[in-house]
Amino acid sequence: MDELVEVRRSRRARRWTLTAPWGAPPRLTVPTSFSDAEIDEVIASHRGWIERQRARQVPRLRLDPRVSEEAARRAARELVAMVAEEEARALRVEVGSVRVRDYRSQWGSCSPRGTLSFNWRLVLAPFEVLDYVVVHELCHLRVPNHSRKFWRLVETRRPNWRDQRDWLRVHGDELLAFRPAA
Ligand SMILES: [Zn+2]
Structure with missing residues (x-):
């Protein structure tokens, strides 16, 4: 199942950044000008990236x-x-x-x-x-x-x-x- 991504709009952000910190939901920070469609697109196109981060974080x-x-x-x-x-x-x-x-x-x-x-x-x-x-x-x-x-x-x-x-x-x-x- 896809992980829920927390989205934060930031006035200071000039571009989007996506992180997948250990033990916490992935977080996408976007400039305030970002539309919902743009947000969905970034998330959809980075599912693979999130999964790869998670795979590397699994302690054996x-x-x-x-x-x-x-x-x-x-x-x-x-x-x-x-x-x-x-x-x-x-x-x-x-x-x-x-x-x-x-x-x-x-x-x-x-x-x-x-x-x-x-x-x-x-x-x-x-x-x-x-x-x-x-x-x-x-x-x-x-x-x-x-x-x-x-x-x-x-x-x-x-x-x-x-x-x-x-x-x-x-x-x-x-x-x-x-x-x-x-
Ligand atoms: Zn050394």
């Missing part, structure tokens, strides 16, 4: 509240290890060990010896987000800082990395706050 494990932290951690470790193994080959880097941890404010880290650690809550995010964080840390094995050279390397492996970074900026706090049912 939260669909099943019975999943325990242990199971979530196991799933995280498996996914992370899978991506790390594949990408290490592509990046020609040596991965020491891969761990998942209970970080309170970060997604991953990488030691000079090649130990990669990741926040298990990444398993709650869309796969592309977890995938990006793993690739990001692996790239640090080649370039330890966040220089241009680093981002160019990330870009060769994941051209859409900005989408995943943005997702984490928007939803990161929500993921970090997640506590599984005991």
